[in-house]
Amino acid sequence: MAERVRYNRIPFLIVHRENRVRKDVYGAIDDAVVLQAQLIRGDNPSDIVLIVMHPIGAPAYLPIFAHLARAGHHIIACASRYSSGDAPLEMENVILDLGACIKDAKERLGYKKVVLLGWSGGGSLMAGYQAEAEKPVVQLTASGEETPLAGAKLIPGDAIMLVASHRSRHYLLTGQIDPSVRDELDPDRRDPSLDIYDPDNPAQPPYSGDFASRYRAAQIARNRKISEWARDKLACLKAKGREHDEFCFVTHRTMADLRWVDPSIDPNQRKPNWTYLGDPRLVNDSASGLGRFSSLRGWLSQWSIDYAQFDSVMSGPRITVPGMVMTAGADDACPREHTDLMFDALGSQDKLKITIDHANHYFSGDNGKLHLDQAAEAITKWLIARGFANDVVLANAVTAS
Template structure:
């Protein structure tokens, strides 16, 4: 069998500028925003690049993107300014970072066609960006402040692919936040009837529909209490003359979604009592859980149920370019109901939804079986059918699989 395509990785920086008083990341120099990027490409020229970004972290080493590069695709993998932590992350700023990456790919690197590929948390970023590029609506940040995003003139992508994605950070967190917490300053004070990890709780899997309804309402209520407090605290700081002041805080117990311990809740092929971060009981109090460390503006922009502005379902009707939604059949991070809603909302006349059977969130599969080749093959064929990849790359896909 022929060897997979040998691809190269070229690291580079993208610098764009913002004239702001408040800096929300460490190491910013004057008004420069510096983004770390990599260009991954095989030996065959292409006028199409797949652009990938995640709100936090660097996506260039994720398995699916490396496998796409092995198939010969050109990948522009760019980190946002928040690659070292999301406590102060504002999604409006991440969309601006993505805009700088896309502009660089078009104008400096010379790619004529750009496909936005959102994996996991990158899905709502890519969908939100495309919606803003096609029909902008955001005028202020989630905290009600001015943002350069208004009137930014974003360059739209030529297609959108949402791969193993959830609909948004705020809807994902709300579905996972532990509603048993009664006092944010004393998380040990809990409503036992809503503590799904308490063995003495009479509500045990499989959960009744009434329990799930009550539980979900309590999750939204907790999110709203935190959001109301954050808005009030920010207003208090500003009223005292601290226009740019911030306040940082911890949100405890944020991995308590019943679906992770009861496979009958929003079912798929996932392993019970497990998540992409491990045992949900452990993750619930772990430093690695979503939304643990926050700033006021960061909470409102990325986690607030009512105030966060970037959601694939909300953005969907404004998207007209060809779209694909790819689901991992055993996804242990992104809820299946999110995938269904994202696909239904997408306004594209040309759209499809596919599932990689038994694949986990990273497409590394179960029992050592990788599903990456299958995912890359489907992506490559879909792109080729829309004249977004050349025949050589399509042939290489079969080798890389």
């Protein structure tokens, strides 16, 4: 791919307003929801923009977006309101944040076409948003409360790309949560027969089908136990007249997916005993583990296998715009089986699945630049073929060929 465009990062803010009693994030001023964004672009004009957002964190510095900007694409990388932490995160609110970003891109910045690009956890966000924009179904939050999302007029994207994505936060966590934990208040009380990091456990990889089935059932059971406790706790608060109160808690041991230690499970090109966060045994107890800190509403909306509402597989049938699903061949975060299910579920008549061989989740490492080049080239070709490219992108593509 030719890299001819010098690009700039232009920081800006997007402000939308919600009149609510409870504030979920630190620093919220009055009824303003302030989103930090960057416009990543060269000097070339364009009326087409790629919009990226992740439920937590700011995605602007993922290297793929610099690659795409050098090719001439315009990109808006926008953080959600939960950029300081996902303990209180409700996906219904993140959908509203994404809607505010798309509205701003069209009405204030003047872009005519918007392509949604969901990386990693941004995949289920983009799919959920597009599904709600095309055929809305959400009426209440996952905790059963009113949400401004019900009845919101979301502007649909013109195309969607799910890149190195998992199907949802709740399915990802359920596949990773450690089912050996018997007591949420004392995580050292464990069922040794389900502790995959116990060297004395007779069950060792490669795991039998019976053990894998038992393990998976125990993971789902643990998720459901926490979810029902969260619902009961919230109901108790409301019964006391404390309908706006919250309760925060810790979920211990959340990096114990069988596939981390047994590469024959959901096989791809990843290396064994390793994850995108490092050694899975250490991450299992680390503060950086997925879903470690939660509020009641945050758990139900993000992590509950029964009550969370945004999942790319469930959202897919309501999506009709052109869609691409790109997987990293050695992804050490997102399960390959999620990619297949997401692609099959997409209702788009025009859809394509692409694999970047040997790329890990972040397209990093010795061959990281090669993998980034391949991903950016594949994305650019897909966009060009569907009319989502400006003159500079087209010129670069001609030069590269």
